[in-house]
Amino acid sequence: MLRRWGPDLGTAVFGLFLIQIVAGLVLSLRYQADLANAHDSVVQMHALPLWKFLAGFHYWSSAAIIAAAWICVLCLLWTGQYRWQTRAIWWCCCGLLLCAMAAQISGNLLPASQHDVRTAVAEAQIAGGSPIAGDAIRAAMLRGSEVSTATLGAWYFVHRFVVPAAALIIGTMLLAAKRGVSKSSLIWIAALGIGACAAAGVIGAPLGPKPQEFDFASGATRPMWYVLPLHALLSIASERTSGAGWIGSMLIPSLVVLCAVIAPWSSRRGSDSPPALGRLWALAIVVFVFLAYLSYGGRVQPIDREPLLSIPSASAPRQPAAIDLELARLGRSAFLKAGCMNCHKVDGEGSANTGPNLAGAGKRFSDRAWLVSMLKNPAAVGLSRMPSFGRLNAGQLNAIAEYVRSLK
Numbered sequence: 001m002l003r004r005w006g007p008d009l010g011t012a013v014f015g016l017f018l019i020q021i022v023a024g025l026v027l028s029l030r031y032q033a034d035l036a037n038a039h040d041s042v043v044q045m046h047a048l049p050l051w052k053f054l055a056g057f058h059y060w061s062s063a064a065i066i067a068a069a070w071i072c073v074l075c076l077l078w079t080g081q082y083r084w085q086t087r088a089i090w091w092c093c094c095g096l097l098l099c100a101m102a103a104q105i106s107g108n109l110l111p112a113s114q115h116d117v118r119t120a121v122a123e124a125q126i127a128g129g130s131p132i133a134g135d136a137i138r139a140a141m142l143r144g145s146e147v148s149t150a151t152l153g154a155w156y157f158v159h160r161f162v163v164p165a166a167a168l169i170i171g172t173m174l175l176a177a178k179r180g181v182s183k184s185s186l187i188w189i190a191a192l193g194i195g196a197c198a199a200a201g202v203i204g205a206p207l208g209p210k211p212q213e214f215d216f217a218s219g220a221t222r223p224m225w226y227v228l229p230l231h232a233l234l235s236i237a238s239e240r241t242s243g244a245g246w247i248g249s250m251l252i253p254s255l256v257v258l259c260a261v262i263a264p265w266s267s268r269r270g271s272d273s274p275p276a277l278g279r280l281w282a283l284a285i286v287v288f289v290f291l292a293y294l295s296y297g298g299r300v301q302p303i304d305r306e307p308l309l310s311i312p313s314a315s316a317p318r319q320p321a322a323i324d325l326e327l328a329r330l331g332r333s334a335f336l337k338a339g340c341m342n343c344h345k346v347d348g349e350g351s352a353n354t355g356p357n358l359a360g361a362g363k364r365f366s367d368r369a370w371l372v373s374m375l376k377n378p379a380a381v382g383l384s385r386m387p388s389f390g391r392l393n394a395g396q397l398n399a400i401a402e403y404v405r406s407l408k
């Protein structure tokens with residue numbers, strides 16, 4: 001049975017993609033792709049029950065596609081259908097999984113709520129953390145240094161044209177390789193579609209608050225459930241060596257994709273042997289995803305898009321204490337020694353882009369005690385990619401906090 005699940009789910013993913021393209025075309029009638037109006041246009045859409053349902057369906061179908069595409073690929077691995085004879089099906093299904101992720105990631109920005117905008121910045125920072133051409137990648141993804149209408153336009157273009165075109169081509173090739181659509185594919189499409197309708201009716205489409213100026217360059221966000229395994233890889237790498245996050249977030253995923261591409265060659269000869277290699281991979285993926293949720297699941301952004309850390313305006317004293325210049329001076333050397341600049345620039349100083357530029361940070365972070373507790377446990381205040389500095393002693397933390405506070 002599992003032998004048929006893989007290819008059938010692959011076709012179902014393509015079928016859902018077709019439905020999503022139609023739903024997306026309808027939604028685009030009421031959507032405005034400029035940053036000043038995008039969020040308002042979605043708010044207006046949500047005020048009309050039928051449109052709200054459609055937006056919810058589009059959102060939940062996308063989640064169903066990602067889940068189905070992963071299960072499809074795992075079934076193909078388990079049953080050895082990555083091998084030479086079935087290579088077309090294998091490559092097409094892996095391609096559809098990548099399309100599903102690309103559709104979700106590019107589409108996430110479109111409602112342009114606070115979480116969406118910050119997530120786009122975070123993604124650009126993550127990709128921009130790579131040592132080769134990092135700055136150029138980051139600038140290309142944001143079309144500048146922060147989220148703007150140009151960013152939204154580019155991501156909307158990818159979401160509306162590039163990803164659907166790729167999915168159409170790959171899906172058609174899958175149908176050709178499978179020679180048609182089986183009945184169970186149609187059952188999968190119906191089941192997943194009904195699931196998405198139910199979720200759209202019961203939970204609806206999430207929409208967070210409108211972003212403030214600070215959000216467009218912040219990148220302080222919680223990861224969504226579908227990128228949590230990638231987030232875990234990033235965190236594991238950057239907790240070892242700050243600035244090495246790209247090994248987890250870029251290098252390892254690229255190597256996994258490369259392995260998927262060359263997998264069929266692993267069995268060109270002796271193709272009747274049991275798919276031990278594929279089973280090992282499938283088990284490794286399942287175990288890794290399980291462990292990733294176990295260790296980092298608490299960081300996942302809840303569906304309701306609760307407002308994120310709006311930088312401690314609430315905790316900040318109205319009349320911030322004067323800066324202790326001597327302490328700030330000590331703080332600066334502790335800041336350099338602790339490796340903060342492996343990830344942060346300060347104004348024009350430094351070259352790292354993994355985290356936001358800390359120029360002007362003191363305007364938002366005026367409470368030293370808050371900063372100290374943030375440095376001990378950044379994830380607790382929603383800075384999910386920044387490593388903890390709990391290993392520093394109280395004096396060092398205090399001084400670093402004062403230095404950050406002094407960056408006006």
Ligand code: HEC
Nearest residue numbers: 219220221238242243338340343354355356383384385386
């Ligand atoms: C491994 C990379 C890394 C290191 C090292 C690092 N940070 Fe960060 N930091 C980040 C990232 C990424 C963010 C963005 C928010 C998030 O974590 O999602 C951030 C956010 C921040 C923010 C909030 C800025 C804003 O505008 O939202 C402050 C303040 C900050 N870091 C200070 C520090 C200090 C001080 C140090 C050194 C003790 C440091 N960071 C070391 C990655 C790092």
